[in-house]
Amino acid sequence: MGAEVVIEGLTKSFGKQAIWRDVTLNLPPGEVSVMLGPSGTGKSVFLKSMIGLLKPDKGKCEINGTDIVRCSERKLYETRKLFGVLFQDGALFGSMNLYDNVAFPLREHTKKSETEVRRIVLEKLELTGLSGAEDKLPGEISGGMRKRAGLARALVLDPEIILCDEPDSGLDPVRTAYLSQLLIDLNAQIDATILIVTHNINLARTVPDNIGMLFRKELVMFGPREVLLTSDEPVVEQFLNGRRLGPIGMSEEKDSAQMALEQEQADAGHHDGSTEDVRGIVPQLQPTPGLPERQGAIRRKDRVVQVLHTLPEPAREGIIASLTPEERRHYGIPEPAVTAGGRTQVHGNLPAGDVADLPGSPAWPSGEQSAPTQPLRPRRGGA
């Protein structure tokens, strides 16, 4: 089982510049979590604090019970062996070719024979689609390849915790989709706890069990995916939709004058930058058929059902709808009132009359297009 990470009251600043304060969250063992946040909110700093590369000012970060903020150096190196970390730029060793890069952790920490090392390295390179590039130096390959090689290196020791800093940046959409699948499959196979930092909304909606968001020097939210995906917190909504309209500005925070101006422009029909309405819960990515079921996902069900009554209404409905009828019986949860074609009804229990009012269809469309109704706020300009 993956390691459990308990973070309490973590605070970090560089000199006078506060990065984030009082971050408290819990990465349950074997689950996949995503950390969102606008550029520059300190997501990379957060990951580095988790592995003890940066020293937080306050708080604790316990990995399997070891507080890495305060433990001895020897203990820290010991604990780090549980981690597989993918840095934002891959962080490959520039003087070694890809093969040696990926083999490095094996040669340092295991007594495996060179044939064994070779087998594992080639397997991981194949997994990340880099077969044939073993002899290349990091300077000779593309950014996306460096990233994948970094991931291969992070995976060779079968880590209990995998941290990925923007695994998708520099990758094309197809590779990103493969990468998402790869992470989920890995999780099913080795049951590692995974934390992904990303800007990719699609990945954030489909991959994780839990989502968190950093904004304005704080952890705005952290919880089961259903909670964030259905949240009406303005920051979360704006971020998930990639709109200009909302509290996030070009330089992180927006003043109210700017906000009013943008609202005015949008009301007058100016495009607000988003493409489609992407709120709501979408089905989670599943491991490739043939792989074992994700143990983390099973544990998560128990965990989430226990706190079900504390969650907001839309999230609760989403979770209930994602359970199979047997599971609902098992947990003693009544059948949900409205479900449409297996997809979740995320906008609350509309009276039957209102649903019937929607032009065309009684249910929400199941494709990727937005609802044919007038959107709640202008999203597509005056069209």
Next chain:
Amino acid sequence: MSSRPATVPGLGMLRETGKLFALGLDIARGLFQRPFQLREFIQQAWFIASVTILPTALVAIPFGAIISLQFGSLASQLGAESYTGAGSVLATVQQAAPLVTALLVAGAGGSAICADIGARTIREEIDAMEVLGVSAVQRLIVPRVLACMLVAVLLNGMVSVIGVLGGYFFNVVLQGGTPGAYLASFSALAQLPDLWVGEIKALIFGFLAAVVASYRGLNPPPGPKGVGDAVNQSVVITFLLLFVVNVVVTLIYLQLVPPKLG
């Protein structure tokens, strides 16, 4: 800026110095940790030697020459020609050779180390290594420091020889000194500890140059200019440090080791 709480001036410098010492201690401890990175050590020693040998040799000849010429003309004015050999050889072996070595090890070897480590730092290679549970100090810095020390000692020997030969040549051939007097005065005044102190100085200078270079490389100022600035600063800081340390070591030596002709 006015609302900043007052800070004690010089505190920042004191803090940096403290961190430098901490790194020095880490390195000293790393010297005894196994496994020793032999490959890295040999590669680095070879690399540092290859960038320093030629410039050192080229600097050593004129250095030996000026000392010898200066000393020769001074000694002849005082009527002490017979001591020219001893004077210029001692000056070369004890002072000129370690300093020439230090300047070149810091200027050529140290700057290369600093640039290399600095580039690795900003590319997050150092972080990656730490995260993989490998100490960057033990793995990268210790072999470099040892290589620097070894090369400094060897270079010092080389500079001494070249400097002394150069001095001999200039004194005997150009200033018309007598070879016999040159050698006789040399063996009358010089003693073995004079050579040792030169080598010990070189060893210390090599250590300092490598530690300062590694420190600046591991903590470059932020931004794209960072590594360049770090290299620049490391060379300047090393020079300053070396001259101070040189004075201290020389004073201690003169106190501890009695001169041959009491």
